[in-house]
Amino acid sequence: MKVLVTGAAGMLGRKFCQELAARGEIAGRKVESLTMVDIVASPPILESPFAVRSVACDLGAPGVGEQLVADHPEIILHTAAVVSGEAEADFDKGYRINVDGTRYLFEAIREANHRPRVIFTSSIAVFGAPFPEIIGDEFFSTPLTSYGTQKAIGELLLADFTRKGFFDGIGIRLPTICVRPGKPNRAASSFFSGIIREPLNGQEAILPVPDTVRHWFASPRSAVRFFFRAAEIDGARVGDRRNLSMPGLSATIGEMIQSLERCAGLERVKLIRREPDPTIMRIVDGWARNLDASRARALGFEAETNFDEIIRAHIEDEGIKL
Secondary structure, three states: OEEEEEOOOOHHHHHHHHHHHHHOEEOOEEOOEEEEEEOOOOOOOOOOOOEEEEEEOOOOOOOHHHHHOOOOOOEEEEOOOOOHHHHHHOHHHHHHHHHHHHHHHHHHHHHHOOOOEEEEEEEHHHOOOOOOOOEOOOOOOOOOOHHHHHHHHHHHHHHHHHHOOOOEEEEEEEOEEOOOOOOOOOOOOHHHHHHHHHHHOOOOEEEOOOOOOEEEEEOHHHHHHHHHHHHHOOHHHHOOOOEEEOOOEEEEHHHHHHHHHHHHOHHHHOOEEEOOOHHHHHHHOOOOOOEOOHHHHHOOOOOOOOHHHHHHHHHHHOOOOO
8 A cells, every 4th residue: 555645744744644654554454655745855754664755845836746646656645735824815825735736636646547545634614604503514615715715626626536536535624623733833723722732831822812712623633533534434435525524522712721721720721811813813703613523423533522632632642741
């Protein structure tokens, strides 16, 4: 089994590759090789039972996709993307990477003519307000940001290329992944992780939105499990609607902070400083708050059921000492 991962230097791509090396197999088959692709060299995997190759390239450049799929990988995880805040700030860059890069990769797979399983990381940003109390599978995809629009285009491409038999695609609509380790990125949702991550590290965090803001979350652990499940699931069970809203949990900022206090104590909570940001609040107002993920759950996808679990997973995974 040959595996190709785009965006492998990013947090989720990197965690998936590390878990793949630990397991040594995917979809019930032994992994023969892994190609890690990003705009920069991917962090090395120090111990792996299979061959690992790192490729630094620009997916938004014509001809790159053909080189990446030349050895016919059976599983392709496409996580490479410009994140939400950057895609909104730089319209051209967002479309070049998130739309053109995805289309070039899909076209390269089509030309290679070997029909791999393609896992596309989409986002709940494909949904736009006004929302019902719970967003079901029949809710329209009406994004209100450039990032959400770009992801919705990717979903349509994935479904059409699958319908035509060019590959077997599964689209994974990720909740906001929290708690993200490392430094803040340019995603508009970065503060969701920041108000947990920074206090756990003894640092001040800025909260730009009210405590009443509600959102849809899952942990990095769950995201990696989503990818493995998407690699192994029978496409016939998914049917023609190839894009799935992943399980998660709906929580308010206030509930997140209460979880932080239970898991780490009041002194950590005191490190959160409220500093309203109208621009971020305007973006957040257009985000999904609660989803019905029963279709994905019926297909074997699972996530956390309370925010304490998300915080404890981060503490354990990152080796944080409280």
